Every structure is written in structure tokens, then in C-alpha cells.
Amino acid sequence: MQAGYTRHVVVAGLLLVAAAVCVGVALAWWNRGYTPPAHPRPVPDGDQEIAWLHTPTAYEAWDHFVRALKRIERRGTIPHFFADDAHAYPHRTTTVPEVVIGRSDRLGRLHVRWYKVTEAVPQSRWVELLLQRSPAPLAIIAGWSSDRAAELAEALRDAPHPDKPVLLLTAATAEQVAADAAMTGPAGPTLLSLYDRTFRFCFSNRQMAEALSDFLLSEPSLRPHAGADPWLLAAGTAWCNPWAAAATLLASEIPAFAIDWQDDPFSLDLSLHLRRELTRRCSALADGPRLVLIRSQIPFSTGPVHQPNAAELDAIRHLLQHLPPPPQRTLLLVPTVTVPARRVLQALVQEESEVGQRLVAVTGDGISVNTLFRDREVAWPIRTLPIPLVLFAHADPFAWDEPEERERLPDGYALAAPPPGRVCSTTEDVEHFRRLVEVLLAAAYRTEPPVLLDSPRELGQALQKLEPPFFDTSGNRRGGSGEHIVVLRPSPPGAEDPLAEAVLEVYTRRPPPGAWFCLHRRLLYRFYHERTP
Known part of the structure; x- marks a missing residue:
């Protein structure tokens, strides 16, 4: 009797395992063509968008960027600057994080949005989707490595659009890119020559x-x-x-x-x-x-x-x-x-x-x-x-931050020096992003009339004409x-x-x-x- 009961239990268990495998195979087949949703958000009238293209795990980089914005706001390094971070840290990972920045004495706001680059939605696909929307982004912040920067620059170069976004590189330092995918041949073209609206905020190799x-x-x-x-x-x-x-x-x-x-x-x-x-x-x-x-x-x-x-x-x-x-x-x-x-x-x-x-x-x-x-x-x-x-x-x-500066910053945004014998994250990324935003805002607004630029072509020209000059004629940051x-x-x-x-x-x-x-x-x-x- 006991042997018969055990045999029935084993058979029932095997049937359950087989059923689970069948369900798993069916779900895999059903979802074989599924890709996560990738929809650029609309841009309000009179405003413009800065697309931040990065991987879904780049939370630390995004947090450093938001910290940099709040430091500019509280320090007053840009007159009348504001940074609305109400939607910078959404509860759902599928929601697009966003920071709205601008100047209260100028018309028009910039919506900086983090669009997440994945295997299913690579940079080239985001370029296609963003350029299909009207208006297209004023600029794209990306280039977290030289190979990614080259891939994105080529996608923008080949995209059929009359006024394509300015490309702002944050960490792509290579002077030249590989001539072939296997990296076996001689050095190829310079990175900044791949797309003629590229500006490098970091220093090159x-x-x-x-x-x-x-x-x-x-x-x-x-x-x-x-x-x-x-x-x-x-x-x-x-x-x-x-x-x-x-x-x-x-x-x-x-x-x-x-x-x-x-x-x-x-x-x-x-x-x-x-x-x-x-x-x-x-x-x-x-x-x-x-x-x-x-x-x-x-x-x-x-x-x-x-x-x-x-x-x-x-x-x-x-x-x-x-x-x-x-x-x-x-x-x-x-x-x-x-x-x-x-x-x-x-x-x-x-x-x-x-x-x-x-x-x-x-x-x-x-x-x-x-x-x-x-x-x-x-x-x-x-x-x-x-x-x-x-x-x-x-x-x-x-x-x-010095003690008196920390008092002016909102909770969570101050960067206090660790006491002797203690450690914390450095401020390099925050300071790097702060400088990027200061330069970008100096070029993004007209003085007469006091409005936000609405053309990437005009933004590229304004970045080249900054005083004192920040970029050379090829788009590299000036050294010294x-x-x-x-x-x-x-x-x-x-x-x-x-x-x-x-x-x-x-x-x-x-x-x-x-x-x-x-x-x-x-x-x-x-x-x-x-x-x-």
C-alpha cells in the first residue's frame, strides 16, 4: 500500500514538472519578439529636450548629475537658474527620470531625460525614435566610453533629419577610433570627425x-x-x-x-x-x-x-x-x-x-x-x-562643500568632506557635470530676445562662439x-x-x-x- 502511494506521488510530481516546463516554453515562444517599451516623452510647447542616453544601471552617474544641478541652483553660479528635480527619482524603473532646468529671466525650459540604453533598445534605436518626434532633442548627452561614442556618432551622422541634435560627450577620450570591428587594422578617423556636431567636455587622450x-x-x-x-x-x-x-x-x-x-x-x-x-x-x-x-x-x-x-x-x-x-x-x-x-x-x-x-x-x-x-x-x-x-x-x-555651503543645500545634496580617517565618494563626476551644465546654459539662451534656442544648429554655433572660448574648432575642450x-x-x-x-x-x-x-x-x-x- 505504501509503495503504491509513493509511486502515485512521484508520478504526480513528474507531471507537475512537465507542465511547468511546457508553460515556460510556451511563454518563451509567445514573448520571443517582445521588447521593452521605448517611447520618447512629449515636449511642452516652447520647451526643448536634452536626451541623456545611458544604461539602466547608471544610477550613480544620474545622481551625480542631479547633485550638480542643485549645486548650481544654490550657489548662484548661473543667474536665475532653477532645477526642478520632482521627477528625477521615479518609483518605477520603467518611468523616464527627468529634471527640468532653465532660467527664470528667460523663456523656455530644458527637460533633461534619462532614456535607458539596453540590448533591445540600443543607442541607434533611440536616435531613430527621438528624431521621429517633433521637436527632436536639442542635444544628446552621452559618450560614457569611446566605443559607445563612436557608435552613437555614426548613428546620428547617418540619420535622415534636417536639423540633428548636438552630441555632448562626457567621458569619451579617444583621439582616433578603430578602423575595423576587430581592431586589427591601422587607426581610423578621429572620433570628433564622425559627426560634425560633436563637442567633447572631457579632455582627450x-x-x-x-x-x-x-x-x-x-x-x-x-x-x-x-x-x-x-x-x-x-x-x-x-x-x-x-x-x-x-x-x-x-x-x-x-x-x-x-x-x-x-x-x-x-x-x-x-x-x-x-x-x-x-x-x-x-x-x-x-x-x-x-x-x-x-x-x-x-x-x-x-x-x-x-x-x-x-x-x-x-x-x-x-x-x-x-x-x-x-x-x-x-x-x-x-x-x-x-x-x-x-x-x-x-x-x-x-x-x-x-x-x-x-x-x-x-x-x-x-x-x-x-x-x-x-x-x-x-x-x-x-x-x-x-x-x-x-x-x-x-x-x-x-x-x-564647506560647512556654510552645506547649510544652503537641500537635504541629501550636500557633499561633506569625510573626517580624517574616513572615506566617501569623490566629487570628480559632480564637478565635471556642473561645468558641463554651466557651459551648456551659457550657449542655450539668446540674450535678445531672452528665449531658449530652438535649433540644434544654432546651439552648435553658440557653443563655438562662447567667450572665453571653451572649445576649439574641431569641438575638443581647450586645454590649459x-x-x-x-x-x-x-x-x-x-x-x-x-x-x-x-x-x-x-x-x-x-x-x-x-x-x-x-x-x-x-x-x-x-x-x-x-x-x-
Whole structure:
């Protein structure tokens, strides 16, 4: 009896599982052509729209943008500016977030709307839908990476519309784009030439290379140097490495190293400009060494989290074989993102524990300041990476509000500096978006009559005619001010604070473009001595 009952239960269970599978297959077949709804919202008469194209997970970027708007409103940096954020954070993820901005002394408002880019609704589809609506957007804010920016620029270029939107790039830094999808051929056209209404608010790879090179060669504690007299160095190292001793006799030559990743167009483009700029500037220095750059090309950037892949390991061993003897100091260019750079530098330290005294690592903006400040315990553990690192920031990462400023901001929008020994997010993105909106609003309104522009063509012309000029004739942001260099200096034994494991410094240029000076200096403590608010 018990056996028969068990058999019936098993049969019933199998039938239920089979039914569930059938229902699942039927639903999958039924929804095989379904795509999420993608409908641009209407624009009220007299107003215009700025389309913000980003992925559905970009909540932090959107929040930083809204914070930037509220800071402009409360600080009064734009006369009569207002920002209505009532619909900036809707309860449903399918609702389009929106911020309405404008000037109370001008007619017309700008509706900044976040249209979410997905696999089902890519950027090209949003371009098609937005241009079908009347009016089309006045501008599109996008370009969170160079490859996405190129894809969007091509979609706008090929779209059949008499007055297409201005494209405002926020983080696409590449000078040139790949000539083919496999990135195997020579460099293709410049990014800004793909669409003639493109304006870049960030600095390009060429401008980053110029700023980094200028700073490195002007900072005595970081610039490459030959150390003591070359004949003394040769005598001291000949017994262990005769080839290194012979190399030191060429007092004006120091080997420097560059590692780039062939599957990353950003890495290739930035590496090219860094190598070109450092070589040019070093050769022009009367009292400086001449860098002999040794380049290692890594076929792919995939690999374990903390261990180098095979090609990276070969490059590391080749570097150590040619590394100048102490007390010489040289540079290692690692133009990439966090994970490949961390793998390479950690492996270097494992092979040669004192390599940080003979090497300064240099990168661009692929490693963020948050990686070194807020997230370093996981993303950049300084105890295993005691190598000085120099990187680039597009805005001040430590521009926190003063106490009196925080009182003027609404709850939730103030950016308070963390107390010593604590960390939080940096202000780079907020400050970057603040500058973008200030420039955009300066061009978007006519003075006579005091109304909002209603033509993307007129907006593009107004951006080119700003005084003082913000863009060059090709649409690139002008350099010479606004660049920030960030230096991570691991604390040596006997440092000023025994609990600090590093110092994070932020440098910028004195106006007009002149000498670099230290804007911020912050001690980084071991994480068991600090907490994240």
C-alpha cells in the first residue's frame, strides 16, 4: 500500500514538472519578439529636450548629475537658474527620470531625460525614435566610453533629419577610433570627425598625455633621473650586472617602459600619445635624461583577478631584466583600467619587492580616484601595491562643500568632506557635470530676445562662439586649465603618520596656464583605522 502511494506521488510530481516546463516554453515562444517599451516623452510647447542616453544601471552617474544641478541652483553660479528635480527619482524603473532646468529671466525650459540604453533598445534605436518626434532633442548627452561614442556618432551622422541634435560627450577620450570591428587594422578617423556636431567636455587622450608629461617632468620627486654620477653607478653595479653598468655610462639615457593591451582601443590610443609626448618633451630638456621607451604589447586584457596572464608575465620579466639599477628612477606606462594594471603592478612587486623605489607607474583616467580613495581596500590594496601611481582627473575630486555651503543645500545634496580617517565618494563626476551644465546654459539662451534656442544648429554655433572660448574648432575642450593630476604615494617606513599607508595628492595648474601646485593632500589610513560613512 505504501509503495503504491509513493509511486502515485512521484508520478504526480513528474507531471507537475512537465507542465511547468511546457508553460515556460510556451511563454518563451509567445514573448520571443517582445521588447521593452521605448517611447520618447512629449515636449511642452516652447520647451526643448536634452536626451541623456545611458544604461539602466547608471544610477550613480544620474545622481551625480542631479547633485550638480542643485549645486548650481544654490550657489548662484548661473543667474536665475532653477532645477526642478520632482521627477528625477521615479518609483518605477520603467518611468523616464527627468529634471527640468532653465532660467527664470528667460523663456523656455530644458527637460533633461534619462532614456535607458539596453540590448533591445540600443543607442541607434533611440536616435531613430527621438528624431521621429517633433521637436527632436536639442542635444544628446552621452559618450560614457569611446566605443559607445563612436557608435552613437555614426548613428546620428547617418540619420535622415534636417536639423540633428548636438552630441555632448562626457567621458569619451579617444583621439582616433578603430578602423575595423576587430581592431586589427591601422587607426581610423578621429572620433570628433564622425559627426560634425560633436563637442567633447572631457579632455582627450592627447591632452591627458600632454598634462601628465608636463607634470611628471616638472615634479622632482617623480621625474626620471639617473641618480648619482654614471661612472660611480657603473662601478657599483658591474659586479652583478655588467650590461646594466654599461647602460649607466650613457648618462643621458634611461630606459622607460610602456605596456599596452591590443584588445583595448583606449589603451592603444593613450599609449601612443603618452609615448610620443614623453619622448618629445624629454628630448627638449637641456638638463633632463633622454628616455628610451621599451614597449610591450599584450594581445588581450582578460585574465585572473590578481595574477597576470601569460603575456603580461612575459612583459614583467622583460621589464625587470632592463630595469635601471638604484638609485635611478624611471617610468612605467600602464594605459588601461583597474584590473589589468593591478595584476601587472602586483606581479612586479612579487618579483621585486623594492621596485616601487625605482619605478613610477603612469596611467590616464581609466583608473578612477574612487578606486584609490573609497574602494582601495578591495580594488587597490596599497600594502600589495607599494608603487607610486600618477593618474588624470577631469575635475577636482576633493571639492567638498564647506560647512556654510552645506547649510544652503537641500537635504541629501550636500557633499561633506569625510573626517580624517574616513572615506566617501569623490566629487570628480559632480564637478565635471556642473561645468558641463554651466557651459551648456551659457550657449542655450539668446540674450535678445531672452528665449531658449530652438535649433540644434544654432546651439552648435553658440557653443563655438562662447567667450572665453571653451572649445576649439574641431569641438575638443581647450586645454590649459581644468586638468587635474592625482598622485598616490605609498608611505615609506618612518612616514609622518605611522598609521597612514599612503598619501593622495591632487595637483592643478595656476591660472593662466603655469606651474603645477598641490591643491589637496590627504593621508590614507589602513582600513581598520577608518570607516566609510
